[in-house]
Amino acid sequence: MKITDKLQQHKEGSPKPTFSFEYFVPKTTQGVQNLYDRMDRMYQSSLPQFIDITWNAGGNASKLSQSSTELVSTAQSVLGLETCMHLTCTNMPREQIDDALKEAYDSGCQNILALRGDPPAGPASSGDDNCEWEQCAGGFRYARDLVKYIRDSYGDHFAIGVAAYPEGHPEEPSDELNMRYLKEKVDAGATFLITQMFYDAQNFVEWCKAVRDYGIDVPIIPGIMPITTYAAFLRRAQWGNINIPQHFLDKLDPIKDDDELVRQFGTDLVVEMCQRVLNSGYVSHLHLYTMNLEKAPLIILDKLGLLPTEQDFTNDPVSLLPWRKSLAPNRRNEEVRPIFWQRRPYSYVARTSQWAIDEFPNGRFGDSSSPAFGDLDLVRYSLFRQSPKKALELWSTPKKIQDISQLVIDYLQGRLVCLPWSDTPLNHEVDTMLSHLLTLNKNFIITINSQPQINGIRSNDKVHGWGPKDGYVYQKQYLEFLLPRDKLPSLTAQLEGNEMMTYFAIDVNDKLYTNHPEESKANAVTWGIFPGREVLQPTIVEKVSFLAWKEEFYRILEDWKSIFIKDDDKESIDLVQHLIDDYVLVNIVDNDFVNNEDQIFNLLIRL
Known part of the structure; x- marks a missing residue:
């Protein structure tokens, strides 16, 4: 099912906010197997609306390299998890994009997060607009072009998400241009937004208002990064030019050498931020960047009161058989x-x-x-x-x-x-x-x-x-x-x-x-x-x-x-x-x- 349809269906039936998890492709075969187990376990304990897999073409550096399409196919067909696949157009010839889209389509995946990706050389950013670099021959230069291509090629089959930047794009200082580029991606066929991580709740709420005032009315999904260690917290914020509110620093800097306390206080700060965002009325879904870890995102959800109740488990559609049904198209009628x-x-x-x-x-x-x-x-x-x-x-x-x-x-x-x-x-x-x-x-x-x-x-x-x-x-x-x-x-x-x-x-x-x-x-x-x-x-x-x-x-x-x-x-x-x-x-x-x-x-x- 499309993410947009799932979110709308839930909204009509329950006021309770929903959530999803993001995972990246591990570098080893054993890491992939362990991730499958973790994804399955996290699903059984929390019932996210969907998961998503970051983009990795596979095979670039090692025979052990796994591709995003392999993980997406396994998540859909074996684990029965609604999955969204990241797809970038950097260094991606059109044939490779076509292959990735076909594999996603064949596996039953109906959700794509379309990104430009990092430039072949230059700053490490996940930006996807207005960077001066030449696209791959036969490929695409901007995320909006990739969105349009997917929509032209597959019609309404995919829900297409795009990246959004509440604190501005690292490569574009103009708020006006960033908003225009975001609107262009939506006009090209994007149906939901997933934002870059942030910690400034007030700024995020003001940005959401600006998005709506600009005429962009697709669902806004905030990207939430747990705080696990002080060094990782600062490093990730620096990578994305993310503003850190002073009260975050006041709480965490004095205990920066105690990882357990940083995790505890950092979780409380992120929970408070999430609650303010949910109370704003602009969003009803949180997207947690798990970094392939289990405990931190689940603790956040638990403190927010978003983990499922007994009734939620009773209504969970995956329990309709003693084994979890596959979401692959050719297996949806399988009952034995x-x-x-x-x-x-x-x-x-x-x-x-x-x-x-x-x-x-x-x-x-x-x-x-x-x-x-x-x-x-x-x-x-x-x-x-x-x-x-x-x-x-x-x-x-x-x-x-x-x-x-x-x-x-x-x-x-x-x-x-x-x-x-x-x-x-x-x-x-x-x-x-x-x-x-x-x-x-x-x-x-x-x-x-x-x-x-x-x-x-x-x-x-x-x-x-x-x-x-x-x-x-x-x-x-x-x-x-x-x-x-x-x-x-x-x-x-x-x-x-x-x-x-x-x-x-x-x-x-x-x-x-x-x-x-x-x-x-x-x-x-x-x-x-x-x-x-x-x-x-x-x-x-x-x-x-x-x-x-x-x-x-x-x-x-x-x-x-x-x-x-x-x-x-x-x-x-x-x-x-x-x-x-x-x-x-x-x-x-x-x-x-x-x-x-x-x-x-x-x-x-x-x-």
């Missing part, structure tokens, strides 16, 4: 996913990103009708999301099977946020079966994924609920785990002829064991009943998906082993190889969802 990727949404979306939604029954991705389903090249970059250094920090160098089981136990108890095969942290959904999961891992049955049995909980339940709040949700108990190969005969014997408990088991060599009915393609393990709707079945277990997941899972183990090969760590190499060779990947569904007994655990504990 195989449960195997519950903790690995990145690889699942990457695997299926090129498939058309209408190829699959019930708006679902992953059907065997696509020969691409087993092709891991689609997700090679995301099979093992941690760098070798980060993997060693997280999981050390396990030497024996007890070390592996302890890693899983630490994950289950919240001491680890991820595992090699689980990208996302656990929530409280596992609490009802936690003691059983811990026991299984202590017995060296390594649990991979699970969900508890639920028989008709209201859909607005804080832990298990999803979908419209006036319905009921159901789940079959599900467990996926690594089982020592020598225990497999006992398991299959106990499950033989058991119609209520269905399973798949497979080893690295593709030897498959199952009692799943051959004629049944998919087994719904989660469903919801809501007034006026068909039954929703958002997670399933099926053979073809399990076979594809098996390939991915064992590749993850191989990638993990390769880290130890580089360090010639024979014990760790042998341990992971032991998992690959001597364990089988198993999942069991207890189809008796009305039975409150933990029947899967009772079965496994007897092995």
